[in-house]
Amino acid sequence: MRDVAERAAVSAMTASRALREDPRVLPATRERVLAAVAELGYRPNKVARSLRLGHGTGLVGVVVTNLANPFYSRLALGVDSVVGQQDLKTVIGNTAQDPDRERSLVADLVARRVDGIIAVPAGADQRHLAAAAAEGVPVVLASRPPVGFDADCVLVDDFGGARAGTERLLAMGHRRIGFLGSPPAVYTGTERLRGYRAALRDADVPVDERYVRQGQRETAEAAAAAGELLALPDPPTALFCSNNRNTIGAFRAISAAATDTALAGFDDFELADALGLPLTLVAYDRDELGREAARLLLDRMRHSKGTPAAPRRTVVPTTLVEYGARHVGPGA
Amino acid sequence: MRDVAERAAVSAMTASRALREDPRVLPATRERVLAAVAELGYRPNKVARSLRLGHGTGLVGVVVTNLANPFYSRLALGVDSVVGQQDLKTVIGNTAQDPDRERSLVADLVARRVDGIIAVPAGADQRHLAAAAAEGVPVVLASRPPVGFDADCVLVDDFGGARAGTERLLAMGHRRIGFLGSPPAVYTGTERLRGYRAALRDADVPVDERYVRQGQRETAEAAAAAGELLALPDPPTALFCSNNRNTIGAFRAISAAATDTALAGFDDFELADALGLPLTLVAYDRDELGREAARLLLDRMRHSKGTPAAPRRTVVPTTLVEYGARHVGPGA
């Protein structure tokens, strides 16, 4: 920058001000500086800038468990679309479900002095997030509520959506309805299980615990679990799945077993209409989840000085989507 | 950090060294420092560190056009999995196909002094990347070759894969084969079109230009374009698509038209086996693309001092995958 200042025949200070559009700089002076910048190809060093400012690296950290899952990539995109408008960049950290990795990722983001963190914590232990928040880094949780500390969060209506999806199966006349879900430690999964149970209870249908399978993360595991349910002596006539991984796995099991088991699940997904099976899905706006999380974060960042406002919690609503057996065209 | 040093009764310098595992520090001293760190909850400020070092923010920038496309999220994941092992973090920038956004994103990454950039440039103008490389930031291109400057890159065998896919349709006896692809400015799309043309030429089948439709980015556009081809007086009996967006769009058009048009395309995708249609896909290891790009980048970062090595180019091979009409189970 000194080179620029010299070339423009001003002090480094004036050059700095000119670049930050400080109104106190004479237009003519600014022009000279800008010209020098262009000629020398100078670029301000944002690292030095943030060090000096003591805050504001212009980065927002997003911590997710699996970016390959469209759910998380859309979340990240939603965040980026909002913070990008404030000239903030998104740093994405993928934990691959590893709590240690999540912990170190968050620690690293704090050490980098990111302006804020949006996280989808994998497990129940959120002390690392609590620590980050305690150090003054705004934290927003997405799709999971904070446990053990205060933070803004944006949730999906897991309970209501799952109940509505299960009610749909009940309305179709099913009484033996299975449940396939994520490991119990996953908040959304257990919340959706609660919704499933509530629907059955309200319909006076007893829950047969043999029909409840938690713990499947990927489609292969889900297909295996679904296959086991279908192989029971009195198999369920319908399945409700807590996420798209389980729904797709269940679809494969049902296809393989050649039964006409009814299927419903949480999360819409591409080509759901093309599977040649009637399918009820609990849908919601995935991008909106990220956008809302980003909005909460920006708000928190703006008011970081002064009395911290009470933590806010928003809930994204769900809708039921029905796909027909042959919605897209003729079968084989 | 001064507080830590004081608490441990050493100088700031020694504290710094202790934290960086400098072997010259007495174990007992290190213990004292570590204890002080724990008690004070101190975290080293990585911003200051990178400023001092003058390089090495520990960040790798990944610039993609659309993170919602599994292709790009997998690429990013592949990159992250490799650079993560070197304690580097991944900054993801989404350009949403906007050249201006891409330009400013790259400029920003350079201003942030990222250690390297992996980019999938959207258009043919790569001057911003050339500028970054010229400023000493290692740049690796993924799935597109550099134009107008030298850089490492990792490509997919676009030409060979498309030719093989088209040959498969020819081998099935088709002679009227349509082509659906991305806008001409997209390198992969035109390369795959070349492969398609080569296959037809080698089989002495003239290319009917009415059958060639470029310009579809999303499935809806692709479905419309495919629908137009199928509505021709002498419609193609088979379609080759240059990417998964076009393949899925074509699938929808074929389903809607209830024809038995054969379908082949570049890019494997989830549920491709469940569409109830025979389908030939040109597959390749998407994660590997990112991993290899990361490897090239790490290599380049390591040898950034000294004579720059000649640019390297690796090509990821493709394989043909066949999905049957009713692979997963019974139809409607």
Add this chain to the structure above:
DNA sequence: CTGTTAGCGCATTCAG
């Protein structure tokens, strides 16, 4: 093995 000096590039403070 440990401490002192100096400076990375920028922006706030206070003088001109």
Add this chain to the structure above:
DNA sequence: CTGAATGCGCTAACAG
């Protein structure tokens, strides 16, 4: 309106 001094937090380079 512009300039000079000072320090953000950290670490190479040189003492001791």
